[in-house]
Amino acid sequence: MRSPALTPVETRTSPPSGRRRLAIGAAVGFACVVGALVGPAALASAAGSSYRLSGASLHRNRGHVAAVRDRGAGGARALALGKGAIATGSFSLPGPALGVRVRARAGRCAARPILSLGFDGARPLRLKLSLRRFRDQQLLVLLDHGAHVVKLSVARGGAACRQAVLIDRLVFVPASPTPSGSNPVAAAPLWVNPDTSAARQAQAWRDSRPADAAQMDKIASQPQATWFGHWNDTVRSDVAAVVDRAAEAGRLPILVAYDLPYLDCGGFSSGGASSASAYQSWIRSFAAGIGDRRAVVILEPDALPEWDCLSAEQRASYISLLSDAIAVLTAHPGVALYLDAGNSAWQPADEMARRLTQVGAQRARGFALNVSNFQTTESSLAYGKQVSALLGGAHFVVDTSRNGNGPPAGNAWCNPPDRALGARPTARTDDPTADAYVWIKSPGESDGPCNGGPDAGVWWPDYALGLAQRAAY
Known part of the structure; x- marks a missing residue:
């Protein structure tokens, strides 16, 4: 009696993986920001919040992952990912989050690369990035309070590109306290x-x-x-x-x-x-x-x-x-x-x-x-x-x-x-x-x-x- 919609759906494959890892240990407040950090430096969170990440360290392996200077990024530093590289960040949320805002851009040698983000081993989300300009893009993702791991990689970029993607920060959008009956x-x-x-x-x-x-x-x-x-x-x-x-x-x-x-x-x-x-x-x-x-x-x-x-x-x-x-x-x-x-x-x-x-x-x-x-x-x-x-x-x-x-x-x-x-x-x-x-x-x-x-x-x-x-x- 019902007639199902038979619109074809698009399937996606997981992006390629590299082996260089960025581990970020985070102690955060209500808004959690993962930024491009090296060593013990700390980065203030977005939207004027006083909450900060601390204890960041960079672990290198194969593939290109590096902190670089970029005047368009917060603190004038961004994380550069090359084709085939992986960056992973560990962080802890004090409360549930309903989304993540990604501030990133394409590098100098890759036209419209795709940034892949996966949380806690789940199927990754993908973002097409603008050329030459940092821009905030928001994804819907439900994360409970507590510890999480995010994995970032470049799904499309030049084969020899060492700066296919530059990432300024990830801002996790907290779930507002709302009644159980909210719509x-x-x-x-x-x-x-x-x-x-x-x-x-x-x-x-x-x-x-x-x-x-x-x-x-x-x-x-x-x-x-x-x-x-x-x-x-x-x-x-x-x-x-x-x-x-x-x-x-x-x-x-x-x-x-x-x-x-x-x-x-x-x-x-x-x-x-x-x-x-x-x-x-x-x-x-x-x-x-x-x-x-x-x-x-x-x-x-x-x-x-x-x-x-x-x-x-x-x-x-x-x-x-x-x-x-x-x-x-x-x-x-x-x-x-x-x-x-x-x-x-x-x-x-x-x-x-x-x-x-x-x-x-x-x-x-x-x-x-x-x-x-x-x-x-x-x-x-x-x-x-x-x-x-x-x-x-x-x-x-x-x-x-x-x-x-x-x-x-x-x-x-x-x-x-x-x-x-x-x-x-x-x-x-x-x-x-x-x-x-x-x-x-x-x-x-x-x-x-x-x-x-x-x-x-x-x-x-x-x-x-x-x-x-x-x-x-």
């Missing part, structure tokens, strides 16, 4: 994938159909969820590729996990894992792809509202598998988890709350409504507040991607005509329990081979164009 979707802007089907369509029409291209931009310019399921043979690396790109942009991705056995009760989006054990392995790989980064996760659209088609044994398996998936995903502190709870025209609120309780949804952030459907935002909010009250105040998100004209007659769900884009994604909603309006369904991807549409998940430009043309903006 995780508002933690950072949502990620806009620049390579969606809508973006490619707009580009293809730019010269020959400029008015239609401008309509398509209404879709391409908005953040949308990326779906993962049985079509992802390498789900861990596929998820990591998306989360990497979002983190490098300083933005928050929305991911959909969609691989339970017996998907869609044999409907247009059927498929899923071949067994319970296969699903447990899959969801662990999915979570591993996120690692310690931040992401919004929508868990298994249709699973709870549509399980009436299942046998008692299959429903029991769903309860077990979803409960396990919640435990796996919530073990990653950067994940904001929402279980799919259908829409306002499907299950009664008390029945939906009962099913959410059965799988242990109280351990998640909340639930998701109207995924791939057309119910109005107003009816979704009213329904969401009912379910929330029955669950003791759980939060929820609403898919507004195609609800601009509300539901069609008879609540038809498969490519109904005359629909429109809904409210743009935002964390500013009309209710304190509604965390965000989001686009979980990618507008323009077919619900299935009905009403003239292609197979589920296949891009349908004419339908996308109609959604955009009928939007209220």
Whole structure:
């Protein structure tokens, strides 16, 4: 019944490694800065803080790592990394950090090198650096208080370049003390994938159909969820590729996990894992792809509202598998988890709350409504507040991607005509329990081979164009 987005994802490989190491022992205050230091020198932290690093020392091996004079850097000193070199820094945080600001630039002999940063052995993040000028770039990374290790290397640069990258400092952004109920979707802007089907369509029409291209931009310019399921043979690396790109942009991705056995009760989006054990392995790989980064996760659209088609044994398996998936995903502190709870025209609120309780949804952030459907935002909010009250105040998100004209007659769900884009994604909603309006369904991807549409998940430009043309903006 749901139609997953089949946008290809980019995979990344780990950068090359060298053998020269920079060890930094840090005693820091609330803001922690790792700088280019040699010997016992100390460097003041950024933003006017009085906290300092101390006890820095440089350990040399093969590859080029050296402190150099640079008037553009703080203290007029920067750390130079050559192609193939590695610098590692040990530091300790007094409290959790939600990001890191990297101040670095390209050296004299490498055009637009890529700096690779890995924390505590996790998959590295990558930054393209500007030429000749230091610039701050922020990455989303979740680090708990205590000891950590950062590894820096140059993923692209001239083969003989001894100063491919110059690093001024890393500033770790502390997590502000906030109430436990703070909105995780508002933690950072949502990620806009620049390579969606809508973006490619707009580009293809730019010269020959400029008015239609401008309509398509209404879709391409908005953040949308990326779906993962049985079509992802390498789900861990596929998820990591998306989360990497979002983190490098300083933005928050929305991911959909969609691989339970017996998907869609044999409907247009059927498929899923071949067994319970296969699903447990899959969801662990999915979570591993996120690692310690931040992401919004929508868990298994249709699973709870549509399980009436299942046998008692299959429903029991769903309860077990979803409960396990919640435990796996919530073990990653950067994940904001929402279980799919259908829409306002499907299950009664008390029945939906009962099913959410059965799988242990109280351990998640909340639930998701109207995924791939057309119910109005107003009816979704009213329904969401009912379910929330029955669950003791759980939060929820609403898919507004195609609800601009509300539901069609008879609540038809498969490519109904005359629909429109809904409210743009935002964390500013009309209710304190509604965390965000989001686009979980990618507008323009077919619900299935009905009403003239292609197979589920296949891009349908004419339908996308109609959604955009009928939007209220």
